[in-house]
Amino acid sequence: MNEMTRDRIGSLDWEKHSRELDAYGCTILEKLIDPDTCRALIAHYDDPDAFRSHIHMARHGFGRGEYKYFAYPLPDIIADLRQSLYPPLAEIANRWNRAMGLDRHFPGDHARFVVECHGAGQTRPTPLLLRYGMGDYNCLHQDVYGDCVFPLQVAILLSDPETDFGGGEFVLTEQRPRMQSRAEVVPLTQGDAVIFPVHHRPVAGTRGTYLVNMRHGVSRLRAGTRHTLGIIFHDAK
Ligand SMILES: O=C(O)CCC(=O)C(=O)O
Numbered sequence: 001m002n003e004m005t006r007d008r009i010g011s012l013d014w015e016k017h018s019r020e021l022d023a024y025g026c027t028i029l030e031k032l033i034d035p036d037t038c039r040a041l042i043a044h045y046d047d048p049d050a051f052r053s054h055i056h057m058a059r060h061g062f063g064r065g066e067y068k069y070f071a072y073p074l075p076d077i078i079a080d081l082r083q084s085l086y087p088p089l090a091e092i093a094n095r096w097n098r099a100m101g102l103d104r105h106f107p108g109d110h111a112r113f114v115v116e117c118h119g120a121g122q123t124r125p126t127p128l129l130l131r132y133g134m135g136d137y138n139c140l141h142q143d144v145y146g147d148c149v150f151p152l153q154v155a156i157l158l159s160d161p162e163t164d165f166g167g168g169e170f171v172l173t174e175q176r177p178r179m180q181s182r183a184e185v186v187p188l189t190q191g192d193a194v195i196f197p198v199h200h201r202p203v204a205g206t207r208g209t210y211l212v213n214m215r216h217g218v219s220r221l222r223a224g225t226r227h228t229l230g231i232i233f234h235d236a237k
């Protein structure tokens, strides 16, 4: 693993990010990726050998725009990010499971978790690059690909909202039992990563902990082109 990525991620203020995830259902890692690396990642989009599949969202009713799932072996930087981001997130996921009274315990390192996914028949990699042009959007959704689910995921904005695109905000919605839904718009600058729940999270209420259902998506692009890197920790069937 790349020492720099691991050290940088290890030295982040995980107590703060953990608190923000508990309070709001999302947290931002500012400037996780530098602009040169963002551009290098965007350039991968046109490499035909890097991906296992190419999805046109409109064909599936997912929105408008496209994305590609990376093939194994992942490019080094993506493998590094997936491995380095996983351990602090597994601690949060395990704490959340305890709060929800679930037995499920996630192993401390990603390689061991991937073995569990593979055992459940989920063997295809899920990190993806997304590309949106003017008028494109991503409908609210949940990235569940089977029974083996790691409950947190990360999206990294590779484009610069100052110069590359307009609109295209990252949006989260939170459906609370017997209550109206809450929306969160996440302001990202180039290289920022947002951490958010895949499908639900626990919220501490006056009468104990309850589960809220979460979805994420992207609002319509008003101008330009927007690229994102998505890091999902479970593999797919
Ligand atoms: O483009 C985005 O910001 C959202 C991408 C997404 O849905 C994901 O990474 O799972």
Ligand SMILES: [Fe+2]
Binding pocket: 141, 142, 143, 216, 230
């Ligand atoms: Fe997604």
